[in-house]
Amino acid sequence: MKNMARILSGLSFLIGLSFLNGCQAIQKAHLSEDPSTKMSVTERYNRGRSFIESELYDSAIEDFNETLKLDPYFAPAHNSLGVAWKKKENYELAIAEFGKAIVLDPGFIEAYNNRGVTSYIMNDYDNAVEDFNVIIQQTNPILASAYNSRGIIWKNKGDYEKAISDYTKAIEINPGYVVAYNSRGIAFREQRQYPKAIEDFSSSIKINYYNEDAFINRGMTYFLMADYDKAINDYNKALKLNSHNPETFSSRGVAWFKKGDLKNSWQDFSHAVKMNPNLAKAYNSRGIISFTLKKYDQAIQDFSKAVEIDPRYTNAYNNRGITWRNIGEYQKAIADYTRTMEINPRDPEAYNSLAWILSTCPDPTARDGKRALQLSTRAILLRPDSFKLDTLAAAYAETGNFQEAVSTQEKSILLMSKSKVQNAKAMNEFHKHLQSYKAGKPWRDTPERMVKNDSGQRAAESQ
Template sequence: MKYLILCIVLINFCTAAAQTAKEHYQKGNELLKEKKYAEAVSSYDAALAKDSLYAFALNNKGRALFEQKLYEQAKEVFDKVVRLTPKDADVHYRRAKCYWAMNYFESAIIDYTTTIELDPKHLEAYYNRGLGYQEVDRNKEAIDDFNTVLELRELNASTSEKYTDIYTLLGFSKRLSGQFEAALLDLEKAIEINPKDAAAYYHRGTIKAGTDAPEAGLLDLTKAIQLDPEYAKAYYQRGLTYRLQKEYKNALKDFSKVIEINPEANRSYISRGYTYANMGKAKDAIKDYDKALEINPKDAATFIRKGYANIDLKAYDAAVVDFTAAIDLKTPFSSYAYNNRGNAKRLLKDYEGALVDVNQSLQMDSLNAFAYTNRGLIRMDKGEQEAALTDLNRAIELNDQVAEFYYNRGNYYLKLKKYDKATADYSKSLDLAPEYKQKEISKLLKVAKKGFLSGE
C-alpha cells in the first residue's frame, strides 16, 4: 500500500512538473508574439529548468535570441535543437540564418543545403543559399538556386509576390560570372517588374560602363542614385566610370560622396587618391593613401601607389620607405614592390642596390616586363650598354603594347646617337599612348629626327 501511494505521488509530481514546463513555454510564446524577446527567453529558461530536453522551448528560445541579434547565443541553442531533432528542416534553416548574420557564409550554406535535403521545396532556403553562394563567389550555384526559386514560385500561387528581386539577383550573378548579355536580359526584366529597383539599374549600369557603352552606363548609375541617394556602391561605380572617361572632377565628387556615407570606405580613399594622381596632384593623392592605410595598414598595393606618388614628387627616399613597407607585408605584390624600390634606388643613383632589388623581382616573377625595362635603365646608367639593350628588348618582347618601354629604348638609342631607331621608338610610344609624356617625347622626337637628317 505504501509503495502504491509513493508511485501515485511520484506520478503526480512528474505531471505537475511537465505541466509547469508547458505553462512557461506557452507564456514564452505569448511574449514572443508581443516581441518582448528578453522576457520570452526568461520564460523559456524557466521551462527548460523543468525539462532541459524540451525541444520546442529550446527552438523558440533560439528565435527570441536571434530577434535580439544575439546570434552566437542563438546558434548555440539551435545546436542543441539540431541534436534533439536532426530531421527538422526549419531548425537547420534557423541555424543557417545565425551563421549568415555572423558572416559565416560557408557554414550557412551547409545548413541551407541540409534544409533543402530535408525539404526539397523550401523556397526560402534556396533563396538564401543563393545569396550565400554569391558571397563566396560561387555564382554558377547561385544562378541554379535563383532559377529554382523562380520555378517554385510559379508552382505556388501564394509565393508569386515574394522575392520580386530574383531577376536582379540573377542578373548580378550572371554579371559576376561574365554572362553579360544574359545578365542584361534579367536586369531588364527586373526593371520591367519594378521600375524603382535601384539595384537593377546599378548592375545594368555597371555592365554597360564596363563594356562598350560608358555613357549608357552612367545614365543607369545616375538613375540608381536618384532612386536611392545613399547608394554608396552606385556612387563608387559611377566614380570609376567618370575616371575612365577622364572626367576627374566628377569622379572626385562621387568618391567623396561614398566617404561621406561611409567614412571607413578605404577603397574610395584609394580610388580618390588614384584620381588625384591622374590629375598630377601627388600630394593630395598621398593624403588619401595615408587615410586608406590608417583603415587597412596591411594593404601592400596602397603602399606601392603611395610610392609612385612620392616618385612623382621626386621624394625618392620616401618612396623607398613605401616600397619597403609593401615588401615587408609579403604579399603577391612583392615582385612589383621590389621592382619599384629598385627604380627609386636608381633615381637616388644607388645602382648596386637598385640592381639587387630588380634581380629579386625577376627571381620572383621572370615574366615581369617592367622589371626588365627597369634593369635596362639601371644598366644603361652604369654604362653596360649591351646588357641594357638586351633587357629593354626583352621587356618589349614580353609586352609590346606599353608606351613606356618604347620611350625607354628610344632614350637608349638617342644616347648612342642611333637616331633612326630612336625616332621609330618615340613614334611608336606616341602611337600607343598619345598622352604619355607627350611634350617630352615630342621634343625628343624632333631631336632624333634632326640628328638623323643631319647624318650625325
C-alpha cells in the same frame, strides 16, 4: 552529375531520419522527463533566431541543435542552423544544413537562397547558379533578388550578357531595386559602356540619395572617362555620407593626382593610411607623389611599406625599382624588377625597366646587352608602345648593332608623334638617344633622370 554529391548527401540524411523516426517516441518520452526540455520546439527555435539577431551564434547553434533533437523534420531549424554556421564562416556545415532543409521541404525558397549565397562565397558558382535557377522557377518569377544574385555570379564568370540580362529582369520586377541598378552599372562599366553605367548609378541615387556605393561607383566611372572634376564631386558626396571610408579617400586622391593637385592628393592618401594602416595601394600612391616631387627617400619608404603589407604588390615593386634607379642604386632596382617578374611573368613594365638598366647602366658590371635584348623584346610582345621601342633601341646599341638601334629609335619617335597624348619631355629624350646611336655610341643612364614612360602616373591610375 554536377549535383551528385548534394543528392547523395540528401539521401543519406533521409535514411538517417528514418532511423530516428523509429526511435522518436522513445526519444520524446525520455526528453519529456528532462526539465531542460520544457521549452517547446517553437519557443526554442524562436530563441535561436533571436540569438542570431544578437550575434550570439554559438548560443543560436545550441538552440537549433536542441530544436532538431525534438523535431528532426523541422526544416526551418536546419535552415537557421545553416545561417548561424554561415555567420561563423563555417561554410561547409552551413551548406549541409541548407541542404537538409531543402530535402525536407523542396519548396523552401529561403534555404535555396541561403545555399546559393554561401556557394557564391565559396566561389562555387555553378552550384550557386543551380540554386538561384530553382528560386526563379519556383517563384514564377517574383523574387528580384534571385535574379540580381544570379547576375553577380554570371559577371564573376565573365558572362556579362547574361549578367546584364538578369539585372535587367530584377529591375523590371522591382523598379525601385537600388542594388540591381548598382550591379548592372558595374557590369556596364566593366564592359566600358560608361554612359549606360552612369545612367544606372544615377538611377540608383535618384531612388536613394543616401546610397554611398552609387556615388562611389559613379565617381569611378567618371574617373575612367577622364572627367576628374565630376569624379571628385561624387567622391565628395560619398564622403559626406560616410567620412570614415579610407577607400574613398584613396580614390579621390588618385583623381586629385590626375588633375595635378599634389597637395590634395597627398592629404587624401595620408587620411586613407591613417584610417587603415594596411591599405597598401594608398601607400603606393603617396609614394608616387613623393617620387614626382623628387623626395626619393619618402617615396622609397612608402613603396617599402606597401610591399610589406602586400608582398605580391607588383606596382609597388616596380615603382620602388624606378626610384632606386633614379638615385643610382641600380642593383636594388634590378632586385625589385626581378621580384616583379617572379610574381607576374607577364608584367611588361618590369621587363622593360630591367632591360633599360641592363642596356644603359653606367656601371659596366650591371650591363648585359644580350639579356636586355631578350627582355625588351618580351616587353614589346606583351604591350608594345613607343617607350618599349626606345628601350629595344638601347639594347641594340649596347650589343653594338647601331643600325638596328637607329632604325628602332626612329620607329619609337614616329609612334610617339602619332600618340594622342604628346610627351614633349620624352620626345626630347628620344631624339637625344637617336643622335647617340647615329654617332655609334650606346646610351648611358644617369641618376636623377626622371622616368621616361610616366610609370608613376600609370601606377597611380591602376594602383
